Amino acid sequence: MDSDQKIATVPLTTFLKHSFKIVKNPLPFHHKNFEEKGDIFCLNLGFITKVYFCRDANFAEYVLQKNQKNYTKSKIQTKDLVKYVGKGLLTSEGEHWRKQRKLIQPAFHKKHLETLLDTIQTAIQFEYQNITENETLDIFPNITENETLDIFPILNNLAFQTVVKSLFSSAVDQDQIARLQYITEAAQKMLVKELRQPYLRWWFNFNGTIKKYIDLTLEARQMLKQIVKQRQESGTRQGDLLDLLLEAQYDDGSSMEEEQLIDEILILFTAGHETTSNALTFTFQLLAQHPEWQDKIYDEISQVNAQTTHLMERVMASRVCQQVIEESMRLYPPAYFLDRVNKTNDSFNGFEFKAGSNLLFSVFEIHRHSKYWDDPDKFLPERFADGSRTYSSHYFPFGAGPRKCIGNNFAMFEMIIAVRELISNYYIKAEFEEIDMTPLITLKPKNALLRFKPRDVN
Numbered sequence: 456m457d458s459d460q461k462i463a464t465v466p467l468t469t470f471l472k473h474s475f476k477i478v479k480n481p482l483p484f485h486h487k488n489f490e491e492k493g494d495i496f497c498l499n500l501g502f503i504t505k506v507y508f509c510r511d512a513n514f515a516e517y518v519l520q521k522n523q524k525n526y527t528k529s530k531i532q533t534k535d536l537v538k539y540v541g542k543g544l545l546t547s548e549g550e551h552w553r554k555q556r557k558l559i560q561p562a563f564h565k566k567h568l569e570t571l572l573d574t575i576q577t578a579i580q581f582e583y584q585n586i587t588e589n590e591t592l593d594i595f596p597n598i599t600e601n602e603t604l605d606i607f608p609i610l611n612n613l614a615f616q617t618v619v620k621s622l623f624s625s626a627v628d629q630d631q632i633a634r635l636q637y638i639t640e641a642a643q644k645m646l647v648k649e650l651r652q653p654y655l656r657w658w659f660n661f662n663g664t665i666k667k668y669i670d671l672t673l674e675a676r677q678m679l680k681q682i683v684k685q686r687q688e689s690g691t692r693q694g695d696l697l698d699l700l701l702e703a704q705y706d707d708g709s710s711m712e713e714e715q716l717i718d719e720i721l722i723l724f725t726a727g728h729e730t731t732s733n734a735l736t737f738t739f740q741l742l743a744q745h746p747e748w749q750d751k752i753y754d755e756i757s758q759v760n761a762q763t764t765h766l767m768e769r770v771m772a773s774r775v776c777q778q779v780i781e782e783s784m785r786l787y788p789p790a791y792f793l794d795r796v797n798k799t800n801d802s803f804n805g806f807e808f809k810a811g812s813n814l815l816f817s818v819f820e821i822h823r824h825s826k827y828w829d830d831p832d833k834f835l836p837e838r839f840a841d842g843s844r845t846y847s848s849h850y851f852p853f854g855a856g857p858r859k860c861i862g863n864n865f866a867m868f869e870m871i872i873a874v875r876e877l878i879s880n881y882y883i884k885a886e887f888e889e890i891d892m893t894p895l896i897t898l899k900p901k902n903a904l905l906r907f908k909p910r911d912v913n
């Protein structure tokens with residue numbers, strides 16, 4: 456049966472009519488279609504191009520887990536993103552992906568991450584306490600009660616610093632970190648332009664714009680190769696992620712070749728800092744709107760710190776803090792869409808999908824669907840009192856199935872430490888009317904204006 460006869464279709468004319476609004480923020484357009492057409496609808500983007508949008512959590516679970524072998528990521532990640540970051544875990548498929556996942560997975564085991572927690576905490580404290588060195592963010596530690604600031608740039612720097620320090624320890628200086636961060640973010644912005652304005656790709660190629668950004672990524676690759684070379688020649692072990700990646704061996708006893716290692720490092724930069732900074736920013740905005748949860752976290756910090764000085768034990772015991780972060784990622788999932796393409800014909804609940812169908816699962820919509828959540832638009836961290844596994848069938852902040860984010864534990868530990876460190880020292884107050892966002896490759900916060908009051912001020 457032809458899926459077009461079963462699935463409501465949004466015509467190309469409707470898409471073009473709203474194209475300018477979609478470029479800025481496609482979420483309202485998609486939400487309107489979901490409300491009018493149902494939990495699955497088809498968007499026509501041309502004579503032969505169709506995209507199926509879905510907010511059916513059962514279908515997402517079927518594609519991402521139960522029948523995941525019949526699905527691959529779309530060309531957005533397997534081709535478009537590859538030219539900027541290479542073929543790492545995020546962008547590879549098939550046997551190459553399985554081989555890399557098996558090789559790298561042990562580096563993100565909790566026992567290895569425990570050795571990185573002090574590094575993570577130090578990087579976070581450095582950003583919070585010494586950020587006055589950045590002239591555009593002259594706020595810490597001498598922040599005044601009446602000062603208002605956009606927290607996102609701070610957390611964006613914090614997350615990138617954390618990834619770099621966890622990877623390379625002290626092997627890179629601040630100028631190198633700043634350059635790597637600039638290149639990483641510039642490439643992502645260029646990719647967004649390509650995806651949101653596909654009709655201009657010919658122009659981007661013709662006028663050399665794409666080449667400009669590819670050249671930037673080549674610069675980053677050369678910088679990373681030099682860092683790796685220096686580590687190998689030093690003969691010293693730092694106990695960081697770079698050591699673990701260099702020491703990792705395939706089944707035949709061989710190690711990653713240089714280009715593959717650089718691919719994986721670039722993927723860690725791309726996937727490891729922006730999603731975390733986004734999630735942290737939304738978390739602090741929600742805490743600013745709900746100060747009672749700041750008090751709950753602060754009370755928990757006091758209790759946990761009195762019981763143990765061991766950092767991992769403190770992190771694992773921060774249950775209230777984790778509930779708040781999990782609820783924040785429910786409302787504002789950084790990876791707000793998951794894309795898949797079926798290899799062979801498939802069907803689900805009477806809907807037929809021909810091989811090669813483009814499927815986009817809206818995590819944002821699934822996380823706010825009244826079918827799966829009580830009071831879905833309300834900030835209720837207590838819903839995660841028993842952990843997130845209770846909602847595993849419709850809660851996908853890190854994806855699901857075999858392709859679930861390999862760094863989910865790293866990200867959660869980092870966010871818990873970042874929240875603990877800030878709430879330990881400051882009260883935060885909202886200086887915005889409502890939480891706003893800019894959906895790009897990830898769901899980015901917008902105008903996250905907060906006011907800070909040191910806790911030692913009466």
